[in-house]
Amino acid sequence: MDSQMWSACVLCLLSPLGAVLGHVHPECDLIARLKEDESTCLGATEGTANTSLSCPRTWDGLLCWPPADPGEWVTLPCPDFFSYFSSEPGAVKRDCTIAGWSDPLPPYPEACPVPLELLAEEKSYFSTMKTVYTLGHSISIVALVVGIVILVALRRLRCPRNYIHTQLFATFILKAGAVFLKDTILFQGDDTDHCSFSSVLCKVSVAASHFATMANFSWLLAEAVYLSCLLATSPSSRMAFWWLVLAGWGLPVLCTSAWVGCKLAFEDIACWDLDDGSPYWWIIKGPIVLSVGVNFGLFLNIIRILLKKLEPAQGSLHAEAQYWRLSKSTLLLIPLFGIHYIVFNFLPDDAGLGIRLPLELGLGSFQGFIVAVLYCFLNQEVRNEISRKWHGHDPELLPARRNCAKWTTPSCVGAKVLTSVC
Numbered sequence: 001m002d003s004q005m006w007s008a009c010v011l012c013l014l015s016p017l018g019a020v021l022g023h024v025h026p027e028c029d030l031i032a033r034l035k036e037d038e039s040t041c042l043g044a045t046e047g048t049a050n051t052s053l054s055c056p057r058t059w060d061g062l063l064c065w066p067p068a069d070p071g072e073w074v075t076l077p078c079p080d081f082f083s084y085f086s087s088e089p090g091a092v093k094r095d096c097t098i099a100g101w102s103d104p105l106p107p108y109p110e111a112c113p114v115p116l117e118l119l120a121e122e123k124s125y126f127s128t129m130k131t132v133y134t135l136g137h138s139i140s141i142v143a144l145v146v147g148i149v150i151l152v153a154l155r156r157l158r159c160p161r162n163y164i165h166t167q168l169f170a171t172f173i174l175k176a177g178a179v180f181l182k183d184t185i186l187f188q189g190d191d192t193d194h195c196s197f198s199s200v201l202c203k204v205s206v207a208a209s210h211f212a213t214m215a216n217f218s219w220l221l222a223e224a225v226y227l228s229c230l231l232a233t234s235p236s237s238r239m240a241f242w243w244l245v246l247a248g249w250g251l252p253v254l255c256t257s258a259w260v261g262c263k264l265a266f267e268d269i270a271c272w273d274l275d276d277g278s279p280y281w282w283i284i285k286g287p288i289v290l291s292v293g294v295n296f297g298l299f300l301n302i303i304r305i306l307l308k309k310l311e312p313a314q315g316s317l318h319a320e321a322q323y324w325r326l327s328k329s330t331l332l333l334i335p336l337f338g339i340h341y342i343v344f345n346f347l348p349d350d351a352g353l354g355i356r357l358p359l360e361l362g363l364g365s366f367q368g369f370i371v372a373v374l375y376c377f378l379n380q381e382v383r384n385e386i387s388r389k390w391h392g393h394d395p396e397l398l399p400a401r402r403n404c405a406k407w408t409t410p411s412c413v414g415a416k417v418l419t420s421v422c
Contacts, residue, residue: 040064045059073093090112
């Protein structure tokens, strides 16, 4: 097996890793380094005066062999990236003969070995992980759609807080859809060159993925902001809610548009998915990190307010149960999603893959399902309302009235109509 075939085999086995991680493909780094070495070698060859040497400077696909005289042996170490597979350095020798360079001794597969069986197992593992996160996102989408239908269709559940829940549900649906779109476009076939592939749809899919992630954290922040206001002050007005909606969707649109503009103007290469080392990546990452930090601040503030309101002298047991009911889901999601993002977005892509892949891709794909369960399926008001609709208007099945955030809107005859109990 010659050097070019051997390198192609190694890169082919590495390619599933990039398909699973969804951002920097390791084989692209290797190809880029090989192309850089090739360019340097060929540039040195062009800059060298023509000589009568039998063995001129040569690039064989992996190494650059310097000019040599007949009878001279040249020994070179294996390319640096082979250290990814083995800690033992290898070397290749070639003899300069009158007829030119001899074949590498020992052959590249022996001098620069690669555990092909191990790489084949990793390829199978990465394919399994892709199946897992595809299943997770699919289950999440179904659960979220059902949750949105329930919260919107049942009239007594229509209130500001549940409207915010539906916005958060929508961001998780967008996030899962962006993953499917990106997989479909970027990894549509085994023969696709992921490293140089570039198209409008490809770039749109990457931009959509960033927008969905930003919107997701934006609306998780909106949940915390609204809960803080609900616990600390009187119920919010309709105008305040619409300002929250404008910020929840407007800021992600603004930041994503700025990132797209910078990529078009200054870094329009490949498919825009190679963000490591790019200063423009902070247009996306910076606001998300800021929102996570603000969320943790609100998290502590909500706990402070709860501890104060749950004191025996501050109110009845019914009020204590209401405050805890309003807060428990958000108090769980803020640290859960915040820590998840901080940990996995500030580690190198190859750090702790054995733990990172199952957590980031496997469990992460079920985040939407967790949100739907906490905010809808386990929500007592939702369960009571479904039970009331199912069994009829039995007074014993009607949920108790509570002091809570609600909107009233005028009916066609001028009377006030209750639109929510939550």
